[in-house]
Amino acid sequence: MQEPAVVLLSGGLDSATxxxxxxxxxxxxxxxxxxxxxRHRFELEAAARVAEAVGAVExxxxxxxxxxxxxxxxxxxxxxxxDRSTDEMDRAIPIxxxxxxxxxxxxxxxxYAEVLGAGDLFIGVNAVDxxxxxxxxxxxIAAFAQLANLATKAGIEGRRFTIHTPLIELTxxxxxxxxxxxxxxxxxxxxxxxxxxxxxxxxxxxACGLRLRGFADAGLVDPxxxxx
Amino acid sequence: MQEPAVVLLSGGLDSATxxxxxxxxxxxxxxxxxxxxxRHRFELEAAARVAEAVGAVExxxxxxxxxxxxxxxxxxxxxxxxDRSTDEMDRAIPIxxxxxxxxxxxxxxxxYAEVLGAGDLFIGVNAVDxxxxxxxxxxxIAAFAQLANLATKAGIEGRRFTIHTPLIELTxxxxxxxxxxxxxxxxxxxxxxxxxxxxxxxxxxxACGLRLRGFADAGLVDPxxxxx
Numbered sequence: 001m002q003e004p005a006v007v008l009l010s011g012g013l014d015s016a017t018x019x020x021x022x023x024x025x026x027x028x029x030x031x032x033x034x035x036x037x038x039r040h041r042f043e044l045e046a047a048a049r050v051a052e053a054v055g056a057v058e059x060x061x062x063x064x065x066x067x068x069x070x071x072x073x074x075x076x077x078x079x080x081x082x083d084r085s086t087d088e089m090d091r092a093i094p095i096x097x098x099x100x101x102x103x104x105x106x107x108x109x110x111x112y113a114e115v116l117g118a119g120d121l122f123i124g125v126n127a128v129d130x131x132x133x134x135x136x137x138x139x140x141i142a143a144f145a146q147l148a149n150l151a152t153k154a155g156i157e158g159r160r161f162t163i164h165t166p167l168i169e170l171t172x173x174x175x176x177x178x179x180x181x182x183x184x185x186x187x188x189x190x191x192x193x194x195x196x197x198x199x200x201x202x203x204x205x206x207a208c209g210l211r212l213r214g215f216a217d218a219g220l221v222d223p224x225x226x227x228x
Numbered sequence: 229m230q231e232p233a234v235v236l237l238s239g240g241l242d243s244a245t246x247x248x249x250x251x252x253x254x255x256x257x258x259x260x261x262x263x264x265x266x267r268h269r270f271e272l273e274a275a276a277r278v279a280e281a282v283g284a285v286e287x288x289x290x291x292x293x294x295x296x297x298x299x300x301x302x303x304x305x306x307x308x309x310x311d312r313s314t315d316e317m318d319r320a321i322p323i324x325x326x327x328x329x330x331x332x333x334x335x336x337x338x339x340y341a342e343v344l345g346a347g348d349l350f351i352g353v354n355a356v357d358x359x360x361x362x363x364x365x366x367x368x369i370a371a372f373a374q375l376a377n378l379a380t381k382a383g384i385e386g387r388r389f390t391i392h393t394p395l396i397e398l399t400x401x402x403x404x405x406x407x408x409x410x411x412x413x414x415x416x417x418x419x420x421x422x423x424x425x426x427x428x429x430x431x432x433x434x435a436c437g438l439r440l441r442g443f444a445d446a447g448l449v450d451p452x453x454x455x456x
Contacts (some may be wrong), residue, residue: 069340100339112327
C-alpha cells in the first residue's frame with residue numbers, strides 16, 4: 001500500500017509540479033487546497049483540474065478567511081504591481097505577500113495529515129525565484145517541522161513529520177523542465193495575480209513575469225493564453 | 229500610546245482571563261476569534277460579550293473551516309464524552325482534541341499581529357488542567373515563537389515575537405481567582421462542549437467538569453446556569 005502524503009495545491013505551476021513529484025516518489029496524493037480569501041477563484045478551479053490530472057486519492061478544500069486580517073494585495077483591495085523587472089522584485093517584499101500565509105497553510109495541512117495518519121507533507125515553496133517571501137526559506141520549513149512534532153498527538157506518540165519541499169533549490173526553468181518530464185500539463189494551472197473576468201492571465205504581474213521568464217529560460221512554450 | 233497585542237479569544241473562561249491579564253499588563257487588546265467549524269456558536273457569541281467587557285480596541289473574526297479535515301468531536305459528528313473523572317481525562321488525549329488547532333490559531337494570530345505591527349500574542353493555553361492536548365505545552369509555545377520570527381516579514385526586519393501564555397502554569401482554581409480579582413465576569417463566558425439548544429451548559433463534559441471543579445477549588449460560585 002502507498003503511504004499517504006498531504007500535498008498543498010494552489011493550482012499554480014509550482015504546486016502542480018510538487019504534486020507530480022510526490023506521486024513519482026510513490027506517495028498516495030491527498031491534495032489540500034486552502035481558500036484564504038483570494039480575490040479571484042481561478043486558481044481554485046485550477047487546483048481541481050490539477051488534482052484530477054495527478055491522480056489524487058482525494059482533494060479537500062479548507063476555507064480560511066485571511067481577508068478578515070487584511071494586509072495584502074491578494075486578500076485586500078490594494079493594487080497589484082505590474083511590469084516590474086527581476087531587480088525591482090528582489091528589492092523588497094511586495095504587497096502581494098500574505099502575512100503568515102505558509103504558516104497557516106502548513107498548520108491546516110498538519111491537521112489534515114494527523115487525521116489521515118500521514119507523516120509527510122509537500123509544499124511547493126521556492127527560495128530561488130521566491131519574490132522575497134520569508135516563509136519560503138529553508139529555515140522556516142525546518143522550524144515548522146520541529147513545531148509539527150511538538151504540536152500533535154501523533155508527534156507525542158512518536159511520529160516524525162517530514163515537510164517535503166522538492167522545489168526549494170530549483171530555478172523556475174528547472175521546475176518547468178522537471179514537471180514537463182513528469183507529464184505535468186501546465187495548461188491546467190493558474191499563476192496570475194490579476195486575471196481578467198474570464199481568468200485569462202495578465203502577463204504583467206510579478207507571478208506572470210516569473211512564469212514567462214521560466215518558460216523562456218527552459219526553452220519551452222507556456223501553453224497558457226495571455227491577455228496580450 | 230499603548231502597545232497593541234493580539235489576544236486569542238474563544239469566549240471561554242481561560243481566554244477571558246487571558247484578555248483581562250493582557251489589558252492589566254497595559255496592552256491595547258486586539259481580540260481575535262477563530263471559528264474553526266465548531267458545532268455550536270455559543271462560544272462565539274460569548275467571545276463578543278467578553279471582548280466588549282474587557283474593552284478590546286477591536287475584535288476580528290476569522291473563519292477556518294477545520295470541519296473539512298474532521299477528526300475531532302468538536303468539528304465532526306462524534307460523541308462528546310461525559311461524566312469522566314479527572315483520572316479518566318488524564319489517561320489519553322480525548323476525541324475533543326482538534327488536530328493542530330493551536331498551530332492554526334497561532335498562525336492566524338501571527339498574520340493579524342503582522343498586519344497590526346504587533347509583536348505580542350496572548351493565548352490562554354494551560355499545561356496543568358490541559359486535557360492532555362499536545363499543543364498546550366510550553367515546548368510547543370517556544371517552538372511557535374521561533375517559527376514566528378522566521379515566518380514573517382516583520383521577523384526578517386528584526387521584530388521578535390513574544391507568545392504570552394499567562395495561564396500556562398496555573399491551576400483552574402488559580403485562573404478563576406486571578407480573573408475574579410481582575411473583575412472578569414465569568415457569567416459572560418461559555419465553556420461547555422455540548423450545550424443544549426439554548427446554549428445552557430451540560431455540566432457533564434470534560435470542559436464543564438474542569439470548570440466546576442475549578443470554581444469549587446477556588447471557593448467561588450460559578451455564575452453560569454447548568455442543565456441540572
